[in-house]
Amino acid sequence: MSKLEILALSGSHRHGSFNTALLDNAKRLAPKGVEIKIYEGLDKLPFYSEELDGDSIHPEAKRLREAIASADGILLAVPEYNFSMTALLKNALDWSSRPAGRHVFVGKPTAIIGASSSILGSIRAQLHTREVLHALQADVVSRPEVLVTQAATKFEDGALKDETARLFLVQVLDNLVAKINTSELIKTASQEKAS
Numbered sequence: 179m180s181k182l183e184i185l186a187l188s189g190s191h192r193h194g195s196f197n198t199a200l201l202d203n204a205k206r207l208a209p210k211g212v213e214i215k216i217y218e219g220l221d222k223l224p225f226y227s228e229e230l231d232g233d234s235i236h237p238e239a240k241r242l243r244e245a246i247a248s249a250d251g252i253l254l255a256v257p258e259y260n261f262s263m264t265a266l267l268k269n270a271l272d273w274s275s276r277p278a279g280r281h282v283f284v285g286k287p288t289a290i291i292g293a294s295s296s297i298l299g300s301i302r303a304q305l306h307t308r309e310v311l312h313a314l315q316a317d318v319v320s321r322p323e324v325l326v327t328q329a330a331t332k333f334e335d336g337a338l339k340d341e342t343a344r345l346f347l348v349q350v351l352d353n354l355v356a357k358i359n360t361s362e363l364i365k366t367a368s369q370e371k372a373s
Protein backbone atom coordinates (compact mmCIF):
# COMPACT_ATOMS: atom_id res chain seq x y z
CA MET A 179 0.00 0.00 0.00
CA SER A 180 1.33 3.48 -0.83
CA LYS A 181 2.13 5.91 1.97
CA LEU A 182 -0.39 8.54 2.96
CA GLU A 183 1.03 12.02 2.56
CA ILE A 184 0.22 14.82 4.97
CA LEU A 185 1.33 18.31 4.02
CA ALA A 186 2.21 20.43 7.04
CA LEU A 187 2.10 24.24 6.98
CA SER A 188 3.60 26.37 9.73
CA GLY A 189 2.12 29.80 10.32
CA SER A 190 5.54 31.07 11.35
CA HIS A 191 8.68 31.38 9.25
CA ARG A 192 10.68 32.56 12.25
CA HIS A 193 14.02 30.84 12.71
CA GLY A 194 13.49 28.79 15.89
CA SER A 195 9.69 28.83 15.55
CA PHE A 196 7.92 26.65 18.13
CA ASN A 197 5.18 25.92 15.61
CA THR A 198 7.62 24.62 13.04
CA ALA A 199 9.27 22.61 15.84
CA LEU A 200 5.84 21.18 16.65
CA LEU A 201 5.56 20.03 13.04
CA ASP A 202 9.04 18.46 13.23
CA ASN A 203 7.82 16.50 16.26
CA ALA A 204 4.63 15.50 14.42
CA LYS A 205 6.82 14.21 11.60
CA ARG A 206 8.69 11.98 14.04
CA LEU A 207 5.46 10.79 15.71
CA ALA A 208 3.60 10.11 12.46
CA PRO A 209 1.65 6.84 12.39
CA LYS A 210 3.12 3.96 10.40
CA GLY A 211 2.54 4.35 6.66
CA VAL A 212 2.17 8.13 6.91
CA GLU A 213 4.67 10.71 5.70
CA ILE A 214 4.47 14.30 6.91
CA LYS A 215 6.14 16.83 4.61
CA ILE A 216 6.71 20.34 5.89
CA TYR A 217 6.00 22.95 3.21
CA GLU A 218 8.77 25.49 2.76
CA GLY A 219 8.28 28.96 1.35
CA LEU A 220 4.99 30.45 2.54
CA ASP A 221 6.97 33.67 2.99
CA LYS A 222 7.63 33.71 -0.78
CA LEU A 223 3.92 34.17 -1.49
CA PRO A 224 2.95 37.75 -2.30
CA PHE A 225 -0.03 39.17 -0.45
CA TYR A 226 -3.14 37.90 -2.14
CA SER A 227 -4.53 40.04 -4.91
CA GLU A 228 -6.97 39.00 -7.61
CA GLU A 229 -4.65 40.70 -10.09
CA LEU A 230 -1.98 38.07 -9.34
CA ASP A 231 -4.50 35.23 -9.63
CA GLY A 232 -6.21 33.63 -12.64
CA ASP A 233 -4.39 32.57 -15.83
CA SER A 234 -1.22 34.38 -14.87
CA ILE A 235 -1.18 33.08 -11.30
CA HIS A 236 1.95 33.79 -9.28
CA PRO A 237 4.24 30.68 -9.44
CA GLU A 238 4.49 30.37 -5.63
CA ALA A 239 0.71 30.34 -5.33
CA LYS A 240 0.48 27.69 -8.04
CA ARG A 241 3.08 25.59 -6.21
CA LEU A 242 1.14 25.88 -2.93
CA ARG A 243 -2.18 24.93 -4.52
CA GLU A 244 -0.61 21.94 -6.25
CA ALA A 245 1.04 20.76 -3.02
CA ILE A 246 -2.26 20.98 -1.13
CA ALA A 247 -4.19 19.30 -3.95
CA SER A 248 -1.83 16.34 -4.11
CA ALA A 249 -1.65 15.77 -0.33
CA ASP A 250 -4.03 13.33 1.34
CA GLY A 251 -4.41 15.61 4.34
CA ILE A 252 -3.22 18.92 5.76
CA LEU A 253 -1.74 19.72 9.17
CA LEU A 254 -1.67 23.39 10.18
CA ALA A 255 0.54 24.66 13.01
CA VAL A 256 -1.00 27.94 14.11
CA PRO A 257 0.90 30.58 16.08
CA GLU A 258 -1.08 33.36 17.75
CA TYR A 259 -0.49 37.03 16.94
CA ASN A 260 -2.80 39.52 18.64
CA PHE A 261 -5.44 36.90 19.43
CA SER A 262 -5.58 35.56 15.87
CA MET A 263 -3.64 33.61 13.26
CA THR A 264 -0.58 35.15 11.64
CA ALA A 265 -0.86 37.06 8.38
CA LEU A 266 1.50 34.45 6.87
CA LEU A 267 -1.04 31.69 7.44
CA LYS A 268 -4.10 33.75 6.52
CA ASN A 269 -2.43 34.75 3.27
CA ALA A 270 -1.70 31.10 2.45
CA LEU A 271 -5.33 30.19 3.17
CA ASP A 272 -6.59 33.09 1.03
CA TRP A 273 -4.41 31.94 -1.89
CA SER A 274 -5.71 28.40 -1.40
CA SER A 275 -9.35 29.51 -1.39
CA ARG A 276 -9.65 30.30 -5.10
CA PRO A 277 -11.22 29.47 -7.54
CA ALA A 278 -14.28 29.86 -5.32
CA GLY A 279 -16.06 26.58 -4.62
CA ARG A 280 -13.54 24.56 -6.70
CA HIS A 281 -10.41 25.18 -4.67
CA VAL A 282 -8.01 22.73 -3.07
CA PHE A 283 -9.44 22.83 0.46
CA VAL A 284 -12.97 21.66 -0.44
CA GLY A 285 -13.46 18.42 1.51
CA LYS A 286 -9.75 18.24 2.40
CA PRO A 287 -9.06 16.39 5.68
CA THR A 288 -7.29 18.96 7.87
CA ALA A 289 -6.05 19.17 11.45
CA ILE A 290 -5.04 22.21 13.48
CA ILE A 291 -2.36 22.33 16.19
CA GLY A 292 -0.49 25.24 17.72
CA ALA A 293 1.99 26.65 20.19
CA SER A 294 2.23 30.08 21.75
CA SER A 295 3.99 31.81 24.58
CA SER A 296 0.83 32.46 26.60
CA ILE A 297 -1.03 30.12 28.94
CA LEU A 298 -3.76 29.79 26.29
CA GLY A 299 -1.45 28.09 23.80
CA SER A 300 -2.83 29.68 20.60
CA ILE A 301 -6.46 28.63 21.20
CA ARG A 302 -7.84 31.96 19.94
CA ALA A 303 -5.81 31.71 16.73
CA GLN A 304 -6.85 28.07 16.34
CA LEU A 305 -10.54 28.96 16.69
CA HIS A 306 -10.20 31.70 14.06
CA THR A 307 -8.42 29.24 11.78
CA ARG A 308 -11.25 26.76 12.32
CA GLU A 309 -13.76 29.42 11.18
CA VAL A 310 -11.74 30.16 8.05
CA LEU A 311 -11.50 26.45 7.26
CA HIS A 312 -15.28 26.25 7.70
CA ALA A 313 -15.60 28.94 4.99
CA LEU A 314 -13.26 26.86 2.83
CA GLN A 315 -15.39 23.71 3.35
CA ALA A 316 -12.40 21.73 4.63
CA ASP A 317 -13.09 18.54 6.58
CA VAL A 318 -11.58 19.52 9.92
CA VAL A 319 -10.61 17.18 12.77
CA SER A 320 -12.46 18.41 15.87
CA ARG A 321 -10.49 16.76 18.69
CA PRO A 322 -8.18 16.78 20.48
CA GLU A 323 -7.17 20.44 20.62
CA VAL A 324 -3.38 20.48 20.67
CA LEU A 325 -2.38 23.59 22.60
CA VAL A 326 1.26 23.94 23.51
CA THR A 327 1.12 26.63 26.19
CA GLN A 328 4.13 28.66 27.35
CA ALA A 329 5.98 27.11 24.45
CA ALA A 330 9.48 28.16 25.50
CA THR A 331 9.19 25.83 28.50
CA LYS A 332 7.94 22.81 26.53
CA PHE A 333 10.74 22.19 24.03
CA GLU A 334 14.31 21.08 24.57
CA ASP A 335 16.60 21.25 21.54
CA GLY A 336 13.50 21.16 19.35
CA ALA A 337 12.01 18.07 21.02
CA LEU A 338 8.55 18.42 22.59
CA LYS A 339 9.05 17.41 26.21
CA ASP A 340 5.49 17.82 27.47
CA GLU A 341 3.99 14.31 27.73
CA THR A 342 0.35 15.48 27.50
CA ALA A 343 1.07 17.56 24.43
CA ARG A 344 2.88 14.62 22.82
CA LEU A 345 -0.05 12.32 23.57
CA PHE A 346 -2.53 14.80 22.09
CA LEU A 347 -0.32 15.25 19.05
CA VAL A 348 -0.32 11.50 18.43
CA GLN A 349 -4.11 11.42 18.87
CA VAL A 350 -4.77 14.29 16.48
CA LEU A 351 -2.59 12.60 13.85
CA ASP A 352 -4.50 9.34 14.32
CA ASN A 353 -7.78 11.22 13.95
CA LEU A 354 -6.54 12.97 10.82
CA VAL A 355 -5.55 9.64 9.29
CA ALA A 356 -8.97 8.18 10.20
CA LYS A 357 -10.62 11.15 8.48
CA ILE A 358 -8.46 10.66 5.37
CA ASN A 359 -9.39 6.98 5.24
CA THR A 360 -13.10 7.73 5.66
CA SER A 361 -13.01 10.39 2.96
CA GLU A 362 -11.28 7.91 0.60
CA LEU A 363 -14.02 5.33 1.26
CA ILE A 364 -16.74 7.90 0.55
CA LYS A 365 -14.97 9.00 -2.66
CA THR A 366 -14.64 5.39 -3.88
CA ALA A 367 -18.27 4.63 -3.01
CA SER A 368 -19.57 7.69 -4.88
CA GLN A 369 -17.35 6.92 -7.90
CA GLU A 370 -18.72 3.36 -7.99
CA LYS A 371 -22.28 4.68 -7.73
CA ALA A 372 -21.66 7.13 -10.61
CA SER A 373 -20.18 4.46 -12.95
Ligand SMILES: Cc1cc2nc3c(=O)[nH]c(=O)nc-3n(C[C@H](O)[C@H](O)[C@H](O)COP(=O)(O)O)c2cc1C
Pocket residue numbers: 190191192194195196197198257258259260261262293294295296297298299300329
Ligand atom coordinates in the same frame (compact mmCIF):
# COMPACT_ATOMS: atom_id res chain seq x y z
C1 LIG B 1 3.13 40.50 16.97
C2 LIG B 1 2.99 39.42 18.01
C3 LIG B 1 1.77 39.22 18.62
C4 LIG B 1 1.62 38.20 19.56
N1 LIG B 1 0.39 37.98 20.11
C5 LIG B 1 0.20 36.90 20.88
C6 LIG B 1 -1.12 36.56 21.34
O1 LIG B 1 -2.09 37.22 21.06
N2 LIG B 1 -1.26 35.43 22.07
C7 LIG B 1 -0.19 34.63 22.39
O2 LIG B 1 -0.40 33.61 23.03
N3 LIG B 1 1.05 34.93 21.98
C8 LIG B 1 1.27 36.03 21.24
N4 LIG B 1 2.52 36.33 20.79
C9 LIG B 1 3.65 35.50 21.19
C10 LIG B 1 3.76 34.27 20.30
O3 LIG B 1 2.95 33.26 20.84
C11 LIG B 1 5.20 33.78 20.29
O4 LIG B 1 6.02 34.78 19.69
C12 LIG B 1 5.35 32.47 19.54
O5 LIG B 1 6.63 31.97 19.79
C13 LIG B 1 5.10 32.64 18.04
O6 LIG B 1 5.15 31.41 17.39
P1 LIG B 1 6.49 30.82 16.72
O7 LIG B 1 7.40 30.45 17.84
O8 LIG B 1 6.02 29.63 15.95
O9 LIG B 1 7.09 31.88 15.83
C14 LIG B 1 2.71 37.38 19.89
C15 LIG B 1 3.95 37.61 19.28
C16 LIG B 1 4.10 38.62 18.36
C17 LIG B 1 5.42 38.83 17.68
